[in-house]
Amino acid sequence: MNASTAMKVGPELSSVFDHIAKNNDKFVSRLLDYLRHPSISAQNVGMGEVVELLVSMLRKLGLEASAIPTAGYPVVMGRWERAPGAPTVLLYGHYDVQPPDPLEAWISPPFEPVIREERVYARGAGDNKGQHFAQILALESHLAVHGCLPCNVIILLEGEEEIGSPHIAEFVDAHRDLLKADLVVTADGPLHESGRPIITYGVRGIVAFELRARAARSDVHSGNFGGLAPNPVWTLVHLLATMKNTEGNITIDGFYDDVGAPTELERTAAARLPLTAEDIQRALGLAKLDNPTDLPLADRLMFRPTLTINGLHGGYGGPGSKTIVPHEAFAKCDARLVERQDPEDILRKIEAHVKNHAPDVEFIRIESTPPSKTRLDAPFSKAIQSALQIAHGVEPLIYPSLGATLPDYVFTKILGTPSFVVPYANADEANHAPNENIKICCFLNGVRTGAALLDALGGSPR
Amino acid sequence: MNASTAMKVGPELSSVFDHIAKNNDKFVSRLLDYLRHPSISAQNVGMGEVVELLVSMLRKLGLEASAIPTAGYPVVMGRWERAPGAPTVLLYGHYDVQPPDPLEAWISPPFEPVIREERVYARGAGDNKGQHFAQILALESHLAVHGCLPCNVIILLEGEEEIGSPHIAEFVDAHRDLLKADLVVTADGPLHESGRPIITYGVRGIVAFELRARAARSDVHSGNFGGLAPNPVWTLVHLLATMKNTEGNITIDGFYDDVGAPTELERTAAARLPLTAEDIQRALGLAKLDNPTDLPLADRLMFRPTLTINGLHGGYGGPGSKTIVPHEAFAKCDARLVERQDPEDILRKIEAHVKNHAPDVEFIRIESTPPSKTRLDAPFSKAIQSALQIAHGVEPLIYPSLGATLPDYVFTKILGTPSFVVPYANADEANHAPNENIKICCFLNGVRTGAALLDALGGSPR
Ligand SMILES: [Zn+2]
């Protein structure tokens, strides 16, 4: 199979593609309608309205649909299970969006979608309304043309992804019966910057924590108390320096214990990715990459954990100098975890390290999400690859893992279901930023991809 | 000599003390008048007016007085040299004050002096108008009673002390002929918190600098680029950790090269100071002091240099977490230097260390002032001690060195003149802070101290 080879499209999918082509304008205009409804989970704006809208949208297609309450915002579910013997795919997406601030940076208002230069601009255009709406339109197109779907489908739309999915694990655990599927497909995130489609087989986990050091009651004069009053900034500097060395290795006891080697398939896939230090350096404006420069890029991006200081603040930060000994300082950090690393275990190890090296420093847990991983040779992997090849006319890039923040582990770890992330949005979608957008061609190719996926799964043995 | 023994006051000084006692109320009311005139060097407020006021004040006493221009604000000088054979004392002070911000924290406005609970509240009350005005009133009192002074006097009032004395070295170097004196006395800073008088024989020097690290063009996502994009906060953490170790020792090559041992006199004087770790801990609310805890407190306060991080800032500092790799970070630091350490040499050594350990980090010099040191057995040392004993009725505390920021080195290093710092203000004067104040008893005792000082010097052989 060559990157530029188009695959043969069967007659059933071909007529669905025709239907999509005829309805391009209508689909885009219905996307604008959907984007007009804000649903900002962090600010509790418009959530109920969008839940109702989605449930009625799914019912209109003939799906059994409902909003299922959680301790937070409801989960919208829809199901079509009239293809006995065919596999069942669970399509995950999220209907909540990021807050649109800073508003003044938007060229057009975030909830008044407009088309400029072949892109739809609006909050949620890429992340994630434009993508799960494309999935829904793929279902609609199959149903419109054939009156049925090639496989069974469960739709699960979460309302709390942008606030860290605090209730999705609980929900999935409590509703295993509703979520029995052969595979999970998530349309979220961006395509490769070249426009090539991507399949991601895992998401690194994360733990985030804060270190807080305090000393004197208030800042004191460095001439009178320098070297006498403990300096919380020095405390954090010395502590952090024991946690990662200049070679880039994390020096917390046991941190790498559960890091496995990538499989041969993963290594081969990673080696085929168009991933060069030069590209990254150019994109970020860097003279060089960070240590350890002796590891392959793919290892560092996918197969190894990281420890990052997200921010460190203490003492004077204004112009010129202020000769004080600061009385408090804090550092916020995150660690990206790879498969088999357990966030709880890692947090315990970090905390033990802190207690050991700087017993007076407070350790505060902020966040933790386990990693997820699906085998490259998992069932339906080939079906998804061929669907992407058909919809895009180009072979997809295979990412064994990426650093997103999707709660993918709830499918792989809680349900034990293989899970694939198949993004539809352009690489410059500006998600979480002002002027979020989706290219119209990406959106429509998303609908085609969704349709091809259902078709490919329908032709796959369970 | 015992701490509580009063010394015998000669008849000439006794009549000056009587004059001061009779004029207490007038002196305080004239201090209020002086404090009503703002003279904020950092904001160029009222400087010219206060210069004129001082020149005419000194001329009224019969001094030869003038304002001598500098590249910044003028230096006010006054001289009385009609005591041939007697020593000449140069009295240093500064007529500029700190900006009064934050204004809302003042109980009464900073330039509308008021008396509350036996204190005068106003910007400059302690730092330094109240103190050099007390010196001037001491001269006035001697002149009023005796028509002459017991020794020769040069008054030097700087207008840029609160902005780092940028032109005083140049001024002193260019006007050596006008500044020929046997000793320098500076009334600035606070008495001991017990109220006991202090003589300080040196001021530690200072260098201040900033370290700036930059990497990517902007903050990037830690999931996508953690461990790939160099992290400027980690860069500073690792660099700073090589500059001082957890034992509190500065680990910059050659940093301690020119640090001499204290003299036997200095060691003895330091050992007599009422200085305990417990007092400092209680005052600052500390559970313990910083390393190196095995060195005597006096060594750490007076005889050893320090390296302090005044502030370190980089990356996210808001609530919760933001999983970024920061693209820039900076640290502001100061080092306090002891006698024989040369700021230029130290800055070169620090810069070389930075270039060696983190070549991409920018090193920015902010400030440098050499240390000063006067021998404990310098001429006139005993005269000053006995003047303080007479004015306060208690033996002064002898500080071989302190961590102030006075440009004392211009006298000891440029002129080669012994220099003594003899503070008049209360320990809680709140200089540089809202509600700056001077206790009326401290102010009046300052006038008495100044008078006793002139008397003691008059009786000392040149
Ligand atoms: Zn998002």
Ligand SMILES: [Zn+2]
């Ligand atoms: Zn000051």
